[in-house]
Amino acid sequence: MTDTPRPTKDRLIHSAATLFRTRGYHGVGLADVLADAQAPKGSLYHHFPNGKSDLAIAAATWASDEMLRLIAASFDGAKTFEAGATTLCYKLAKLFDKTGWDTCPIAATLFEGPDSTDMRAHASHIYEGWIAEVLDHAGRLGLSEDHAKAKAEHLFVLIQGGWMLARARRSSDVLRTLTSQL
Amino acid sequence: MTDTPRPTKDRLIHSAATLFRTRGYHGVGLADVLADAQAPKGSLYHHFPNGKSDLAIAAATWASDEMLRLIAASFDGAKTFEAGATTLCYKLAKLFDKTGWDTCPIAATLFEGPDSTDMRAHASHIYEGWIAEVLDHAGRLGLSEDHAKAKAEHLFVLIQGGWMLARARRSSDVLRTLTSQL
DNA sequence: TGCGGAATAGACCGATTGGTCTAGGGCGTG
């Protein structure tokens, strides 16, 4: 944290992801990101020629990868779909408590961003990736194709909605009871 | 739309609500609101002495009232809780198609706004108001208190999450299938 | 008809925005 063995580009992505998640795309100035990452403006435009929008996409992709890892970690050892889903919800609740009451990082950085169709499309792509990952595990755990698809989408909806209510209440409790509604 | 018999204050609120909903609090400049409402800056600061933040709260409150009306309209003639919930989801799907793929107006204007605790608290208050309204109808329709509370929260979660998925997919279909998961 | 507050109108302000540009530092390779 104090010292920075991490390369500048990674620091920029990490800072951007954190800041966008908490204050939204337009709520964060480049100056904020640069200060947090302790990098000069020149470096930013060297690594991200298109500036803020490039940075946002990189940050969202990074956040998405973290989520995919979380899904995999939850379902990998699970005996049933419900067990995996429950683990995921508990892991998310823990994450919620650790990071504070932020938005879904994808929504905050891509949906709130400039009108560019690319960003919206990228956000959609990321979300479908999450659902596909869950779908994969659902199939592996023996659910029929139709059933698996419905379950995967349902879990996504529950998590997104539950996260929002948790944020409003500043409490991760909702997330932990989510799985009972599957 | 073209002509404006509506008083300036209402026009400001309406424009602000629409713009905040589509681009988020920080994504909208006062100039945008003023242009859309065809009002000079002087009027804005006359009606909303605290400027943008006052405007945001008024816009969110207005949007919330619309939602409360929608809930009431859905449940008023309903014979069962499920019937009311289904009607609400269908009404929201229709609204989604009409307004385009915007965020939840409350989240866009209050959560993305400045750090001020007031705004977050107000958002939370509005959400709980929605849940309370549904809870009211649930009780009236014969559900036990515990059961009603769980159902009301569950419906909120489904709608919030479903709306987000609908937005990513640019399709209101998800919203219409939501009720089958109650 | 004239008074007085409500509302409109927009010029103006300093601060901050995202983005561009030039200069220089660090280092592996010839």
Add this chain to the structure above:
DNA sequence: CACGCCCTAGACCAATCGGTCTATTCCGCA
């Protein structure tokens, strides 16, 4: 040593930000 390249560094820019301020118009009431 010196060349060239990757990256750092930050001064600088026009545009826009939210907000303040004064002047003017509108309109109900006496």
